[in-house]
Amino acid sequence: MVMPRGTAIVVVLVLAGLLLVPVLGSNYLVDLSTEILIYMLFALSLNVLIGYSGNVSFGHAAYFAIGGYTCAILLTTYEWPLLLAFPAAVLLSGLAAAFVGYFCVKLTDIYFAMLTLAFAMFVWAVAFKWRDMTGGDDGFVGVTVPALIDGRVPYFYFTLVVVSISIALLWVICHSAFGRTLVAVRENRTRAGFVGVNTRAMRHVAFVVAGTFAGIAGALLAMYNHGMYVESAFWTESAQVLIMTLLGGMYSFFGPAMGAALLYLLNVFTIQYTEYWPTVQGVILLIILLFVPEGVVGLGQKIRQQLAKAD
Amino acid sequence: MSMLTNPTIVFLQFMNSISLGMNLFIIAAGLTLIFGVLRVINFAHGVFFMFGAYVCYSVVSRMAETAGAFWLGVLAAGAALAVIAFIIERGLLHYLYDKEHLMQLLFTFAIVLIMGDLAKMIWGTDQYSVPKPEGLKGAVDFSFGADLAMPLLYPAYPLMLCVLGPVVAIGMWLVLSKTRWGRVIRAATQDREMLAALGMNVPLVYTAVFVAGSALAGIGGALAAPRVAVSPGMDVTIIVECFIIVIIGGLGSLWGSFLGALILGFVNSFGIMIFPNWELVLSYVLMLLVLLWRPWGLFGQPEADGH
Numbered sequence: 001m002v003m004p005r006g007t008a009i010v011v012v013l014v015l016a017g018l019l020l021v022p023v024l025g026s027n028y029l030v031d032l033s034t035e036i037l038i039y040m041l042f043a044l045s046l047n048v049l050i051g052y053s054g055n056v057s058f059g060h061a062a063y064f065a066i067g068g069y070t071c072a073i074l075l076t077t078y079e080w081p082l083l084l085a086f087p088a089a090v091l092l093s094g095l096a097a098a099f100v101g102y103f104c105v106k107l108t109d110i111y112f113a114m115l116t117l118a119f120a121m122f123v124w125a126v127a128f129k130w131r132d133m134t135g136g137d138d139g140f141v142g143v144t145v146p147a148l149i150d151g152r153v154p155y156f157y158f159t160l161v162v163v164s165i166s167i168a169l170l171w172v173i174c175h176s177a178f179g180r181t182l183v184a185v186r187e188n189r190t191r192a193g194f195v196g197v198n199t200r201a202m203r204h205v206a207f208v209v210a211g212t213f214a215g216i217a218g219a220l221l222a223m224y225n226h227g228m229y230v231e232s233a234f235w236t237e238s239a240q241v242l243i244m245t246l247l248g249g250m251y252s253f254f255g256p257a258m259g260a261a262l263l264y265l266l267n268v269f270t271i272q273y274t275e276y277w278p279t280v281q282g283v284i285l286l287i288i289l290l291f292v293p294e295g296v297v298g299l300g301q302k303i304r305q306q307l308a309k310a311d
Numbered sequence: 312m313s314m315l316t317n318p319t320i321v322f323l324q325f326m327n328s329i330s331l332g333m334n335l336f337i338i339a340a341g342l343t344l345i346f347g348v349l350r351v352i353n354f355a356h357g358v359f360f361m362f363g364a365y366v367c368y369s370v371v372s373r374m375a376e377t378a379g380a381f382w383l384g385v386l387a388a389g390a391a392l393a394v395i396a397f398i399i400e401r402g403l404l405h406y407l408y409d410k411e412h413l414m415q416l417l418f419t420f421a422i423v424l425i426m427g428d429l430a431k432m433i434w435g436t437d438q439y440s441v442p443k444p445e446g447l448k449g450a451v452d453f454s455f456g457a458d459l460a461m462p463l464l465y466p467a468y469p470l471m472l473c474v475l476g477p478v479v480a481i482g483m484w485l486v487l488s489k490t491r492w493g494r495v496i497r498a499a500t501q502d503r504e505m506l507a508a509l510g511m512n513v514p515l516v517y518t519a520v521f522v523a524g525s526a527l528a529g530i531g532g533a534l535a536a537p538r539v540a541v542s543p544g545m546d547v548t549i550i551v552e553c554f555i556i557v558i559i560g561g562l563g564s565l566w567g568s569f570l571g572a573l574i575l576g577f578v579n580s581f582g583i584m585i586f587p588n589w590e591l592v593l594s595y596v597l598m599l600l601v602l603l604w605r606p607w608g609l610f611g612q613p614e615a616d617g618h
Contacts, residue, residue: 056413106606110352110412111562115602118558121551122595129592235551239420246417276432282424289414289421290406 003171007254018160022153032268034156036261037163038220043244043256044170045213050242051250052174053206054186055105058113058238059120060214062100065127065233067093067215068222069134072143075223077133082146089219090212096123097211098204105203108189117235124233139229143222159220166216167257173209174253182206243285249295258296315584319461322453324580330469332576333476334535338549339556339568340483341527347500347563348520351404351415355422357550359525361430362395363388363532364541368439371536381444385533392529393522400521405514427546436543441536443468468537475534480569487565496520500563555594559601561611570609 003011021033046060071089074080080088100119104112127134134140149158173179184192185199193199222228231237240263248259263284270280292299315321342356367384374380399422407415442448451470453463487493498506499516507513532549539545556575560567578597582590607613 050413056416058416103602103606110350110416111607113412113416114352114554114558114562115606117554118595118598118602121554122592122599125591125595129589239417242417276428278424279428282421282428285417285421285424286403289410289418290403293410293414 011254015164022156027152030152030156032264034159034224036264037159038217038224039241039244039260039264040257041163041166041220042214042217042241043248043260044167044253045210045217046241047245047250047253047256048170048174048182048206048213049210050245051252051256052179052182052186053203055108055203055206056113056242057104057116057207057210058235058242059100059116059118059123060210060241061233061235061237062116062120062123063093063097063211063214064218064221064237064241065123065228065230066096067218068228068232069127069140069218070215071219072140072222072228073133076140076142076144079144082149086219090215093215093218094208094212097208097214101204101207101211105200105207117238120233120235120238124230124235127233128230134228134230137230139227140222141227143226143228145223145226149223155224159224162216162220166213170209170213171253178202178205240281243281243288246288246293247284247295249297249299251294252297255295255297262296319463320584322463323465324584326465326473327469328576328580329476329573330472330576331579332573333472334531334538335549335552335556335575336476336569336572337479337534338528338531339553339560339572340479340565341524341531342553343557343560343563343565343568344483344527345521345524346557348496349408349517350412351419352562353524354416354419354550355399355426356525356528356553357546357548358423358426358430359392359396359528360532360535360549361543361546362426363392363529364441364536364539364545365430365434365439365532366391366529367533367536368441368541369434371441372439378445381441381537384441384536385530388529388533389526390529393526396522396525397518400518404521405517408517423546427543431543438540438542440540443537447471472534476569476572480565483565492519552594555598558608559598561605561608563612564608564610567608567610 018033018037022030042060042064046057049055049057049060067089070092071085074085074088075082078085100116104115104119107115128137130136145155149155174182181192181197182202184195185197185202189199192202218228218232221232241260244259244263245256246259247263248257249255263281266280266284267277270277274280288295294302338356338360341359342353345351345353345356366388367381370384370387371380374383404415404418407418447467450464450466453465485493487497495506495511495516498511499513499520503513506516535549552575556568556571558571559574560569560571574597575594578594579590582593586593601609605611
């Protein structure tokens with residue numbers, strides 16, 4: 001349960017750096033940091049499923065979107081206070097994940113991926129067609145954000161607090177007995193079953209944890225954008241968060257967060273020069289798949305080992 | 312609801328269901344064939360379909376009023392996609408066969424991203440329409456001499472699709488079940504190691520299946536071109552529909568995708584009449600119901616544990 005000293009130092013430095021971002025006085029930097037924080041949490045939530053339990057979800061955007069839409073609708077249409085709307089949105093994402101997960105964990109591998117995708121496209125279809133509630137393809141615009149956090153810098157700090165607490169919780173969950181058992185299930189489902197682990201139940205819990213935290217990220221995005229759009233539920237969004245996870249490295253806890261930051265920065269950088277961001281993203285993906293399947297973190301470890309050997 | 316009591320409208324929608332279903336089948340058959348052998352869910356199948364439609368448009372618009380231009384376009388679409396698929400499979404995909412399924416899935420997604428942009432670079436973002444081929448521009452009378460208040464007319468082009476679908480299905484079935492190549496392909500779906508041990512060139516089988524399945528996507532796209540607006544984004548709609556079809560029918564099953572495509576055709580055409588605006592959601596509900604009943608689809612095989 002104890003974090004290695006090196007990792008702990010990096011975490012403290014990153015946190016301190018983030019706390020100081022608004023002091024630099026650049027609005028752009030504050031916005032960028034807020035967005036990256038949200039996607040970091042989204043990617044880390046997916047990694048509970050992929051990295052820890054070995055189940056590849058191709059429909060993780062569903063819970064992200066459910067969290068976002070629920071928070072937006074409860075705050076705006078029903079005028080709920082944030083203290084009720086936010087937990088309700090997270091709860092609903094978790095419940096949706098519990099429902100969908102029940103069916104998905106009966107399957108494995110490709111079939112599991114297909115079914116998660118199918119449910120996610122169902123969520124997308126509902127968001128797209130339920131115009132009265134979600135605004136359809138125009139999106140749900142004009143989300144009421146409580147005055148206390150409605151502003152660039154206050155909202156940045158709000159996001160920082162929520163994301164930090166969420167990541168801390170995820171870290172505890174992944175390094176608990178539960179998290180270690182998940183890894184055992186990932187490595188050898190049959191053997192884990194023989195030693196008495198209810199593998200299906202474990203995978204189901206992992207599914208719910210992943211969905212719940214994706215819901216938090218979605219709710220944060222809805223308030224940040226003052227709106228929620230159907231693209232957030234689309235399968236390309238699910239694929240993007242998968243790429244983030246893979247880019248960072250799915251077998252390390254913080255890898256996906258790094259991947260999220262990297263891909264987001266690359267996106268911001270690339271779209272200044274070309275409209276063909278998808279191609280750039282596709283080429284990055286090909287390079288990872290063919291040459292660095294263990295991601296940036298894995299690559300770093302490899303290089304360090306090589307250097308150690310050279311000494 | 313009154314529309315459902317009008318026999319002319321019901322007849323038209325019935326025919327529309329079949330022609331849409333058959334067009335979808337030709338595309339989904341390629342996807343399910345590839346999955347059956349390579350165990351790869353090809354996300355790029357939709358973008359292959361879109362390329363097929365664009366290639367057909369380019370051929371038809373260059374040849375203008377030449378007879379047979381459309382059919383040449385269909386052949387060109389199939390050939391173009393066969394070449395593209397060959398390059399992708401030999402050049403990149405086959406390095407990933409021994410890796411996890413996630414890697415292969417994401418590989419095909421990378422192809423979607425790159426080829427989607429490529430289509431924009433080549434054909435821009437305009438919408439194109441492809442005229443129906445000569446000889447199939449009219450309509451066929453289904454009244455059979457009966458004295459009806461309104462003659463039962465159905466356009467010839469979608470009627471041709473209603474016939475072509477079963478022809479393709481039976482053709483594929485014959486090849487798969489009666490020929491030596493078909494036996495080899497079926498063997499490859501069962502046990503690739505054993506097939507290699509028996510001296511078969513398994514990589515060649517994989518390449519051939521990937522090329523053939525992708526060519527079907529291209530041909531399906533060309534055939535769809537006179538029915539729809541050829542434009543960016545058409546790849547996304549079709550891939551989602553194909554997924555629904557193969558999930559309902561069962562991954563890897565030819566007749567499963569035939570049935571799945573028909574079901575989707577009916578849900579789309581009649582869903583619009585019964586639940587206007589919700590037909591999209593309806594097809595997902597149907598798919599989920601099938602999955603609850605049979606998690607591997609109507610004709611699918613339960614996965615072997617540890618595979």
